[in-house]
Amino acid sequence: MEAVLITLAAALAVAVPALATAWAQSRIGTAAAAALAEKPELRTTAILMIAIPETMVILGFVVAAAILFR
Amino acid sequence: MIIAMSKVRVLGPRERLTEVLRTLQDLTLLHLAPPEVSPGAPLGRASLGTSQERERRHLQQVLADIDAGLHELHLRPTPAAVAQSGAPAAAAFVRWARLAWRVRREVERLRLQIVALEEEKALILKYQQFFSAFRALLEAETHWPNATAYHVLVRGSDAGAIPKLRASLAAAIGADFEVYTQPLASGEIALLIVVAAPAARRVEQLLAQAQVQEIPVPAQYGGGGLAQAIPRMLERLGQIPSARDQAVRRQQQLAREHGAELIRARAAVHDRLRELEAVPLTGVTPHAFVLEGWVPTRSRRTLEDRLAAQYGEAVAVEEISIEEWASEAAPVVLSNPRLLRPFETLVGVFPLPHYGTIDPTPFVAVFFPAFFGLMVGDIGYGLVLALIGLALHHWSRPGTLLRTVSEIIGPCALFTIIAGFLFGEFFGDVGSRLGLKPLAFDRHEAMIPFLLLAVSLGVVHILLGMSLGIASTIRRHPREALGRGVSTIMVVLVILALLAAVNVLPKSFFTPMVIGLLIAFPALIVLEGIVAPIELLSTLGNILSYARIMALGIASVMLAVVANKMVGAIGSLAVGVVFALLFHLVNFAIALFSPTVHALRLHYVEFFGKFYSPGGVRYQPFGHWTPARPAA
Numbered sequence: 079m080e081a082v083l084i085t086l087a088a089a090l091a092v093a094v095p096a097l098a099t100a101w102a103q104s105r106i107g108t109a110a111a112a113a114l115a116e117k118p119e120l121r122t123t124a125i126l127m128i129a130i131p132e133t134m135v136i137l138g139f140v141v142a143a144a145i146l147f148r
Numbered sequence: 149m150i151i152a153m154s155k156v157r158v159l160g161p162r163e164r165l166t167e168v169l170r171t172l173q174d175l176t177l178l179h180l181a182p183p184e185v186s187p188g189a190p191l192g193r194a195s196l197g198t199s200q201e202r203e204r205r206h207l208q209q210v211l212a213d214i215d216a217g218l219h220e221l222h223l224r225p226t227p228a229a230v231a232q233s234g235a236p237a238a239a240a241f242v243r244w245a246r247l248a249w250r251v252r253r254e255v256e257r258l259r260l261q262i263v264a265l266e267e268e269k270a271l272i273l274k275y276q277q278f279f280s281a282f283r284a285l286l287e288a289e290t291h292w293p294n295a296t297a298y299h300v301l302v303r304g305s306d307a308g309a310i311p312k313l314r315a316s317l318a319a320a321i322g323a324d325f326e327v328y329t330q331p332l333a334s335g336e337i338a339l340l341i342v343v344a345a346p347a348a349r350r351v352e353q354l355l356a357q358a359q360v361q362e363i364p365v366p367a368q369y370g371g372g373g374l375a376q377a378i379p380r381m382l383e384r385l386g387q388i389p390s391a392r393d394q395a396v397r398r399q400q401q402l403a404r405e406h407g408a409e410l411i412r413a414r415a416a417v418h419d420r421l422r423e424l425e426a427v428p429l430t431g432v433t434p435h436a437f438v439l440e441g442w443v444p445t446r447s448r449r450t451l452e453d454r455l456a457a458q459y460g461e462a463v464a465v466e467e468i469s470i471e472e473w474a475s476e477a478a479p480v481v482l483s484n485p486r487l488l489r490p491f492e493t494l495v496g497v498f499p500l501p502h503y504g505t506i507d508p509t510p511f512v513a514v515f516f517p518a519f520f521g522l523m524v525g526d527i528g529y530g531l532v533l534a535l536i537g538l539a540l541h542h543w544s545r546p547g548t549l550l551r552t553v554s555e556i557i558g559p560c561a562l563f564t565i566i567a568g569f570l571f572g573e574f575f576g577d578v579g580s581r582l583g584l585k586p587l588a589f590d591r592h593e594a595m596i597p598f599l600l601l602a603v604s605l606g607v608v609h610i611l612l613g614m615s616l617g618i619a620s621t622i623r624r625h626p627r628e629a630l631g632r633g634v635s636t637i638m639v640v641l642v643i644l645a646l647l648a649a650v651n652v653l654p655k656s657f658f659t660p661m662v663i664g665l666l667i668a669f670p671a672l673i674v675l676e677g678i679v680a681p682i683e684l685l686s687t688l689g690n691i692l693s694y695a696r697i698m699a700l701g702i703a704s705v706m707l708a709v710v711a712n713k714m715v716g717a718i719g720s721l722a723v724g725v726v727f728a729l730l731f732h733l734v735n736f737a738i739a740l741f742s743p744t745v746h747a748l749r750l751h752y753v754e755f756f757g758k759f760y761s762p763g764g765v766r767y768q769p770f771g772h773w774t775p776a777r778p779a780a
Contacts, residue, residue, distance in 0.1 A: 122497045126752060129745045136696040143595050 088142040095138030102131035150507045151483045153767075154448045155473050157183070158439040158455065160463035165194075165437040169426050169770075171458055172439070173419065176771025177451050179479045180441040183431035191438060194430040204424045206245070207417050213248035214414045220255035221403040223411065224775075236416045244413035251406050258395045265392045272385045275363075275378075296348040297340060298355065299363045304335040313339075313358075320354055321347035418773035426770055440468070442479050442767070475504035475624070480764035488513040490555035494748065498756065500764035505620040508751075508760060513559070515609060515755070516747050521563025522602070523700040523743035525591065526708065527584075528575035529736055530564030537561055575732060576708025591705045599698045606694025607643060609750070610687060611636065613758030620759055631675035634668055639687055641665045690754040696746050704743075707735040 110124035156178070160168055172178050185193055196204060218224070302309060310329060317325050324344035331337050343351045355362070369377035369384075431438035443451050452465045480500045482492055484507070491513040501507060524530070537557030544550035572586030573579050580590070589597050614636040622629040645661035647653040672680045711731030715724040 122748075125745055126749050129749045130753065132696070132746070133693050136699045137692060139699045140599060140692070140695045143599060 088145040091142040092138045095134040099131045099135040103128055151481050152445040153442045153478045154445045155442050155468040157466050157468055160437055162432055162435055162437050168463055169423055172770055173772060175454055176769045177443050177447050178441040178770050179767050180426055180429045180770050182429045183438050183440040190433045191431045194427050194432040196427055200424055207421050210245045210248050211417050213252040214410050217248055217251040217255055218410055220259055221407055223403060223407045251402060258399050261395050262392055265388050269388045272381045294345050295342045296345055297342050300339040300360055302337045302339055307337055320350055415773055476502055478503035479767035481767035482507050484509050490552045493552050499762040500766055502761045502764045505761040506616050512751055517559035517563040519697055519747040520560045520743045521567040522697050524564045524704055524739045525567035525571045525701055526573045527565050527568030529739055530561050530568050533564060534561035576712050578712055591701055602694050602697035606691040609755055610691050613755045617759035634672045634675055638668045638684055693754055700743055700746055704739055
């Protein structure tokens with residue numbers, strides 16, 4: 079039972095931030111596409127902006143790794 | 149690094165201003181800045197005279213004519229094509245103005261002619277389908293001199309309406325009509341309705357009520373119905389290609405005859421405009437002029453020697469003491485060793501740093517390939533990347549974006565191969581199957597050591613950034629530098645306390661570190677304000693953000709391992725190998741994109757945030773105009 083709970087906790091630690099990241103990226107992606115239509119020179123900034131919310135899922139992954147390999 | 153600048157003042161007799169400006173333009177060293185003019189002082193700002201202002205407006209018009217002409221002729225000036233050969237005579241400008249106006253007028257006329265011909269051709273082709281359908285019917289049209297013909301298209305799905313139309317016509321005008329039909333390849337049905345002339349008005353009313361539209365006959369072929377227009381249209385269709393070719397040949401002839409001269413004229417006009425635009429940046433008294441600006445310190449002697457050689461004691465150059473100018477106003481030029489220079493492009497995404505702060509290019513040149521290498525970390529992928537870099541280098545021209553990319557790929561590939569040896573990876577676990585042993589640890593198995601490595605790199609990178617922040621502010625803003633110093637010490641204390649808490653350091657370290665934090669905390673609040681603790685927490689978050697190196701690295705190796713498992717998992721060996729190669733290809737594509745974006749992000753967000761001070765003015769010395777190099 080404990081193993082199941084540990085695995086579930088690790089899965090949630092990745093899944094919830096992944097959903098949050100996806101939501102944030104969808105909003106940023108929409109705004110970036112609109113901005114790029116007006117100013118194509120912003121493409122590098124736009125790509126970086128889209129990468130920023132990935133911190134959430136990466137930290138989630140770290141937490142999951144910490145749960146699994148503690 | 150940001151090269152050192154000196155601010156200089158050039159003084160001389162007013163009548164020699166134009167001459168001195170030409171010399172400075174040839175030298176291309178002085179970044180001009182308007183001298184400070186105090187109210188009531190004899191020194192005033194120079195302005196263009198009436199004739200100079202007229203000349204400036206005229207030259208702008210000439211430039212517009214030249215640009216329009218070159219654009220229409222598809223000619224693009226290159227730096228080699230505009231090599232200077234002394235200042236042109238006034239007569240040359242007059243000749244160029246006439247030439248530019250004449251060429252512009254003619255090329256615009258030719259363009260309009262070509263567009264009109266193409267539109268006409270498209271229009272005739274639109275009718276071509278109708279021609280073939282109506283040709284047989286139209287022959288019949290000419291047999292009824294007292295009849296009126298109507299040309300109508302009906303959708304294929306409305307074919308059932310034709311018998312109804314016949315019935316309606318019969319009810320309205322009796323038997324004085326005939327309806328010819330012909331199906332078209334497009335699925336529509338062409339109708340030719342011929343009615344006796346007296347019944348024409350009634351038929352038109354009927355067609356209008358039914359909202360049936362006639363095929364319009366283009367006005368330029370008018371004067372009759374389609375029967376008369378079609379032969380004229382066909383004849384015209386045959387003439388259009390030769391007319392178009394003639395216009396294109398004339399364009400090519402104009403490009404051959406005048407292209408080179410227009411390109412030379414463009415450079416000369418730009419140069420003269422620059423000269424005129426430099427005048428308002430000059431300070432003048434009734435008898436003297438004063439020019440101020442920045443010159444790279446290493447080139448100051450060249451400027452002084454050249455002006456002394458040409459004007460003797462008539463023109464003097466003096467250095468303005470550093471205390472008299474604000475470093476924020478000084479222009480910035482980055483100068484890095486050849487190997488580091490490609491990484492200036494990555495820094496160039498941001499506005500230039502302020503003069504007197506730090507150019508991050510050398511640090512980016514070291515850490516960007518290192519982070520990229522640790523994320524990809526595979527000898528095989530590194531070798532493929534190196535081959536791509538070599539190919540790009542071979543096929544690109546110096547100074548282009550492609551060449552810069554190839555030069556960035558080189559160190560990235562090198563670090564990827566080194567990391568591949570550290571982790572014992574060659575296309576995933578193929579290396580270990582061939583007996584390759586990791587020099588450090590196997591990423592596949594040792595996630596926690598990899599996480600610690602990534603976060604340790606984060607600590608080093610962030611502390612370096614914070615130290616650079618102190619170094620760049622210590623001279624101008626010592627209080628801010630002190631605050632940053634306390635903040636840096638607190639980050640170090642937090643890390644040491646954490647290490648002591650998890651038994652990496654002796655437990656006895658913990659209490660002194662916490663005491664140190666308690667002492668530093670009020671000092672931080674006093675120096676940096678109430679937001680300082682939030683900044684401190686944000687810095688610790690930034691360090692954790694480096695865990696992405698581990699996360700992306702693990703993802704990369706897992707995908708490579710899955711790719712290799714394809715070989716055994718699918719029955720056929722050949723199909724398995726193909727699938728494995730496809731998987732590796734996908735992984736390699738991801739490995740090119742994702743680590744690049746994340747390594748850049750670690751620099752731009754986490755590292756630059758600690759010290760980078762954007763907003764510097766680009767060093768643009770007053771010189772001759774040269775066209776921009778093509779991007780790739």
